[in-house]
Amino acid sequence: LSSPGNLLAQRVSDVGERALIERIRSRVPPPPAGLLIGIGDDAAVAAPDRGALQVLTTDALVEGIHFDRRFSSPADIGYKALAVNVSDVASMGGTPRLALLSLMLPQEMALADLDALLDGLLEMAAECGVALAGGNITRSPGPLVIDVTATGSVKPRKVLTRGGGRAGDALYVTGQIGAAAAGLAWLRASSGTGRAGSRWSPVERPEDPDLAACVARHCRPAPRVRIGALLGRNRAASACMDLSDGLADAVTQMAAAGGTGATLDGSALPVHPGAATWFSAAGTDPVVAALAGGDDYELLFAVSRRARGRLRAVARESRGVQITCIGELTAEPTVAISRGGRVEPLPAGFTHF
């Protein structure tokens, strides 16, 4: 890559595990008061928030499955690895608090790339008020893996589950859908016939601002931390989950968990304008593509008739994130979408196997 001795040439295999941990610790801000023991001991020790339950979740980004070095920078990967976890905390109505970072590093990874990965993760951590409490580093004989565990706090009786929805509850989604799928499709199309490699490529972005926003959403999702916590605190939602595997999948899961069906209004879906443009140009139905596309870390939630006032209170504090009514839960146990007067079954979501 470069001449020996310079930072780009230094690999993670050039320094010991202890030095890597020290390197990480030196970049992490001072711990908050509740984190009594952070990075460097056998385990972290933290004081739970008074009167709160604890939310716990884990999610991994695996090279070749969840990211490609041609499309995302190391900082993007670090950012996203924490973002997808705090999204799960938010979807339970929780406020994220701590993270553990488990890294599996190829030996030839440059130290500068590890630094960038950590800086991306710490950027997300600062945005959502999370402290990095500890973790683990090991060598990987294959892909780079970033596995994060996040914890959060939620008050009793404010927990949002997938299964709390009832027939007649209205369904809402935050933000816009389909952007991450369109962004990834653009990146794949633009990379031509190239194959994933070990080199981090400079990330080119499309000139069209809507498409550029889609690519940005794929690389750096925006977990709805504030809205999730507000929905829980105000008891505005009867059920909630995030769209990690796409809206169609989420609606199907929520209906199954609550023993209901669901009907979406196709004309109401907030399809991202960049996704609409991209999928239309590709000859794909944008609504179908946006429903099936994964990696939108928006929230799907259900609101009972009597909670609609509480939802308005949440919407007033949403800081510009749109909240759109997209349908309702039904007694009839089928999951469908109405479009132009016709009712169709929902397309399937993204699955990992």
Place this chain on the structure above:
Amino acid sequence: LSSPGNLLAQRVSDVGERALIERIRSRVPPPPAGLLIGIGDDAAVAAPDRGALQVLTTDALVEGIHFDRRFSSPADIGYKALAVNVSDVASMGGTPRLALLSLMLPQEMALADLDALLDGLLEMAAECGVALAGGNITRSPGPLVIDVTATGSVKPRKVLTRGGGRAGDALYVTGQIGAAAAGLAWLRASSGTGRAGSRWSPVERPEDPDLAACVARHCRPAPRVRIGALLGRNRAASACMDLSDGLADAVTQMAAAGGTGATLDGSALPVHPGAATWFSAAGTDPVVAALAGGDDYELLFAVSRRARGRLRAVARESRGVQITCIGELTAEPTVAISRGGRVEPLPAGFTHF
């Protein structure tokens, strides 16, 4: 492997992610009262133990780095993946409570092997009173990875850290050392010139019972869950850590963290008899090999003069696990071992990079 339709022939890629999660959930015992939401939602939700702090740790087993399919069965891997994490909880004086399981599975992995892996993990979970609260499953384009996060509880002012030791404190170790390293060395020697492959081999064991115990210790470590919690609760230890990277490394870390040195008494070290036999026959100094060998999940801890009575109380409740005084922390900031009247520097521990 076998005819289609039979369980051995079914791969994880034959079923969806949802079916895999359901398969895991069906094997997990009913959740304890404090685990309000377990496997199946976006995140787990648990009630913290009243008046307790929370311990959090994560550690991964990566194929090709931490295990070899020729030496360990899937059940061994599952067992060990949780064991190494509860060992970290115990070393903080904590009582383990919950675990999250993050799996990265090669597509060709047999479902029967996944079942066995989970059964091994649940066996360890039952032994140490841990509930599997959730996790994540994804595909791996390379190695099988089992990444576990464990939580535990510890009362304020009962937390054991690495850095609490003072000059004059006596050093103790639980159990025996060197067994896991000798077991791994035996497995490597017995496998001849074979290379790690994708097939789980039937695990052969040595005929010699001491060596068989070493191999068993490599495959299934015995985390000192009970003694760790007792040392914390009784305030018997001033510092504590586990021997994941070997005794020499642990003593060095503990001395550095507390701003002391340390001297070990070479004649006092409880070297496992199988390790003594194996390393002697291989022409290696058994004490040096046992000091440097990783994967002993014993506890190293320091005890001040005035806490020795409290240590006797712990020892009475240790259920047959031996506790051996092996030296002391010193004001002189060097880490050494005395053997036959000579004082030598400690050999270095195991490092991952």
